[in-house]
Amino acid sequence: MARSIDLAVIPGDGIGPEVVAQGLKVLAAALPSDVKLETTTYDLGAKRWHATGETLPDADLERLRGHDAILLGAIGDPGVPSGVLERGLLLKLRFAFDHYVNLRPSVLFPNTPTPLAGNPAIDFVVVREGTEGPYVGNGGSMRTGTPAEVATEVSVNTAYGVERVVRDAFERAAARPAKKLTLVHKNNVLVHAGHLWKNTVDRVAREYPQVTTDYLHVDAATIFFVTQPERFDVIVTDNLFGDILTDLAAAITGGIGLAASGNINPTGEFPSMFEPVHGSAPDIAGTGAADPTATVLSVALLLRHLGYEEQAGRIEAAVTADLAERDGTPRDTDTIGDALAVRVAGSVAG
Amino acid sequence: MARSIDLAVIPGDGIGPEVVAQGLKVLAAALPSDVKLETTTYDLGAKRWHATGETLPDADLERLRGHDAILLGAIGDPGVPSGVLERGLLLKLRFAFDHYVNLRPSVLFPNTPTPLAGNPAIDFVVVREGTEGPYVGNGGSMRTGTPAEVATEVSVNTAYGVERVVRDAFERAAARPAKKLTLVHKNNVLVHAGHLWKNTVDRVAREYPQVTTDYLHVDAATIFFVTQPERFDVIVTDNLFGDILTDLAAAITGGIGLAASGNINPTGEFPSMFEPVHGSAPDIAGTGAADPTATVLSVALLLRHLGYEEQAGRIEAAVTADLAERDGTPRDTDTIGDALAVRVAGSVAG
Numbered sequence: 001m002a003r004s005i006d007l008a009v010i011p012g013d014g015i016g017p018e019v020v021a022q023g024l025k026v027l028a029a030a031l032p033s034d035v036k037l038e039t040t041t042y043d044l045g046a047k048r049w050h051a052t053g054e055t056l057p058d059a060d061l062e063r064l065r066g067h068d069a070i071l072l073g074a075i076g077d078p079g080v081p082s083g084v085l086e087r088g089l090l091l092k093l094r095f096a097f098d099h100y101v102n103l104r105p106s107v108l109f110p111n112t113p114t115p116l117a118g119n120p121a122i123d124f125v126v127v128r129e130g131t132e133g134p135y136v137g138n139g140g141s142m143r144t145g146t147p148a149e150v151a152t153e154v155s156v157n158t159a160y161g162v163e164r165v166v167r168d169a170f171e172r173a174a175a176r177p178a179k180k181l182t183l184v185h186k187n188n189v190l191v192h193a194g195h196l197w198k199n200t201v202d203r204v205a206r207e208y209p210q211v212t213t214d215y216l217h218v219d220a221a222t223i224f225f226v227t228q229p230e231r232f233d234v235i236v237t238d239n240l241f242g243d244i245l246t247d248l249a250a251a252i253t254g255g256i257g258l259a260a261s262g263n264i265n266p267t268g269e270f271p272s273m274f275e276p277v278h279g280s281a282p283d284i285a286g287t288g289a290a291d292p293t294a295t296v297l298s299v300a301l302l303l304r305h306l307g308y309e310e311q312a313g314r315i316e317a318a319v320t321a322d323l324a325e326r327d328g329t330p331r332d333t334d335t336i337g338d339a340l341a342v343r344v345a346g347s348v349a350g
Numbered sequence: 351m352a353r354s355i356d357l358a359v360i361p362g363d364g365i366g367p368e369v370v371a372q373g374l375k376v377l378a379a380a381l382p383s384d385v386k387l388e389t390t391t392y393d394l395g396a397k398r399w400h401a402t403g404e405t406l407p408d409a410d411l412e413r414l415r416g417h418d419a420i421l422l423g424a425i426g427d428p429g430v431p432s433g434v435l436e437r438g439l440l441l442k443l444r445f446a447f448d449h450y451v452n453l454r455p456s457v458l459f460p461n462t463p464t465p466l467a468g469n470p471a472i473d474f475v476v477v478r479e480g481t482e483g484p485y486v487g488n489g490g491s492m493r494t495g496t497p498a499e500v501a502t503e504v505s506v507n508t509a510y511g512v513e514r515v516v517r518d519a520f521e522r523a524a525a526r527p528a529k530k531l532t533l534v535h536k537n538n539v540l541v542h543a544g545h546l547w548k549n550t551v552d553r554v555a556r557e558y559p560q561v562t563t564d565y566l567h568v569d570a571a572t573i574f575f576v577t578q579p580e581r582f583d584v585i586v587t588d589n590l591f592g593d594i595l596t597d598l599a600a601a602i603t604g605g606i607g608l609a610a611s612g613n614i615n616p617t618g619e620f621p622s623m624f625e626p627v628h629g630s631a632p633d634i635a636g637t638g639a640a641d642p643t644a645t646v647l648s649v650a651l652l653l654r655h656l657g658y659e660e661q662a663g664r665i666e667a668a669v670t671a672d673l674a675e676r677d678g679t680p681r682d683t684d685t686i687g688d689a690l691a692v693r694v695a696g697s698v699a700g
């Protein structure tokens with residue numbers, strides 16, 4: 001475990017800088033005093049694009065590559081055409097740094113309102129493939145803008161790419177109490193990609209006899225998310241299905257204000273990137289209404305990835321306690337960040 | 351409005367024949383006495399495939415083409431490899447008969463349990479494109495089964511295909527009280543297809559100034575389905591997103607036991623096909639536990655499509671009343687079908 005962390009910070013747009021500030025506050029509170037934290041802030045996102053037209057120049061990508069990890073707030077504003085920053089910055093980072101495990105835990109914390117009736121026990125994690133599928137950008141259009149236009153999007157799936165993320169998911173499932181892995185795909189329609197995914201899971205499953213495996217079509221999975229979320233433990237799925245399912249997962253566990261994610265390169269060849277699932281929410285930027293909890297939980301994932309398991313656990317425990325004890329009075333971004341930092345620091349002392 | 355209906359019936363597998371029998375019972379009860387109903391049953395589905403290896407021979411397709419409409423129960427059993435009947439029968443019918451409007455209304459009926467807390471007022475309809483997108487079967491794999499396998503799935507979208515379904519959705523929105531149309535796509539990632547969809551909606555919108563339009567990414571849409579389903583009126587979306595969203599829509603409105611659908615060829619060139627959203631549910635086949643309501647509601651869509659608006663409304667009113675007055679005692683398939691047929695017949699007399 002490194003005794004120093006060289007962190008790249010991309011605060012981004014809208015509420016991004018606000019929640020990142022709180023994430024850094026809690027990170028500082030969590031780190032052992034002898035661990036040196038160095039941060040470098042990168043000006044990337046809508047502001048930079050408006051000013052210079054740049055999304056992610058090669059020079060920035062090169063510099064980012066040298067860090068231990070990246071903390072990202074949120075990217076985008078309504079003035080940027082849809083897709084420009086997503087493809088040119090966010091997805092470019094995920095692909096360039098081979099973030100093939102997009103890790104998204106879903107836990108219904110105590111005292112947290114869910115739109116679901118009853119009080120289901122939700123505690124699963126989605127292992128979303130991060131470098132393939134319909135996200136590869138392998139599409140195009142011809143006769144664009146005419147009545148004869150044809151637009152395509154190609155989902156590319158490789159045995160190499162599927163197997164490595166499936167193995168990662170099995171490892172995670174094997175380490176959890178329930179030891180259950182559900183593959184979500186649509187193999188009755190997307191038969192080629194579906195076949196590759198299903199076969200890979202079936203084959204790797206033989207190496208993990210202690211893990212129970214299950215298969216669900218993506219449409220059926222959304223039903224179970226709202227009727228029986230307890231049935232899930234680890235879910236492994238493709239890039240697009242994972243995108244959809246994890247927003248739904250966030251919704252049933254108290255909203256995207258609480259949903260953390262890690263874009264992980266498990267080999268360590270490239271820096272992994274941690275970010276809240278939510279967007280830049282320009283409508284509430286500057287009002288103090290942004291909940292920094294998702295970013296703080298992303299910082300916990302970051303620490304776990306870097307080997308600081310105990311510190312990660314402490315942040316998660318602080319969030320759990322903070323949510324359990326909140327009384328419904330609205331708190332601003334800073335107040336929540338302070339409360340979490342104090343709890344984390346207190347648990348160090350104690 | 352035709353004074354006779356020449357109906358093709360594909361009962362299919364599992365609970366398919368059971369729910370179709372009830373659908374036909376209610377259809378007979380709803381039809382004016384001078385309308386001649388003729389039905390032809392087609393033996394298609396898993397049983398046929400097991401016996402002959404056939405999914406949908408050309409001869410059957412040709413004969414089916416001659417009918418006014420098709421009522422389908424459910425297709426499939428666990429003994430058939432995934433994809434064989436979906437691609438070879440169900441999707442083949444949808445594509446061959448150019449069912450470009452896959453119509454899926456979502457209504458939370460009175461006295462119907464929803465997994466959502468509170469009692470949201472849900473009344474929207476999804477207009478799912480039915481002949482394009484990732485469903486075209488335009489994929490393949492190379493080096494199949496080896497560590498170097500590459501599997502692709504191509505989503506094909508045409509201006510022709512998108513515009514016609516978007517126009518249909520605008521027509522439906524304009525005819526509803528709320529007059530609101532939401533396009534759901536993922537145009538920040540699937541930029542080519544997304545651009546075509548978004549541009550088409552924006553362009554056609556100018557012809558419908560009375561309709562309010564809105565855009566949501568598919569991931570965000572799933573959030574609103576569980577947190578604010580009231581916000582939706584008409585949703586237009588691609589084949590795959592529509593598949594996912596309508597299962598979720600069914601889940602929040604009491605389950606797939608109540609979800610009806612129409613695969614509609616609006617031009618009337620080919621017969622339209624009506625089917626419950628649920629599958630063949632082999633686990634409950636033969637037990638009488640299947641709820642035929644989704645099929646009965648699909649019969650209402652069928653009647654509306656054929657011009658029997660009043661009769662369609664009567665079936666929907668019968669379902670509404672039946673659900674409102676049920677007391678929670680479990681009823682078997684036949685009992686529900688009888689109750690609905692009696693109500694429909696009674697409302698004719700009255």
Ligand SMILES: CC(C)[C@H](C(=O)O)[C@@H](O)C(=O)O
Binds near residue numbers: 090091243569
């Ligand atoms: C912003 C967008 C490109 C991104 C995605 O689709 O992956 C987001 O929705 C997410 O889930 O992180």
Ligand SMILES: CC(C)[C@H](C(=O)O)[C@@H](O)C(=O)O
Binds near residue numbers: 188189219436441627
């Ligand atoms: C069975 C399957 C091919 C089908 C689909 O994906 O369209 C079903 O899920 C549906 O929604 O009608």
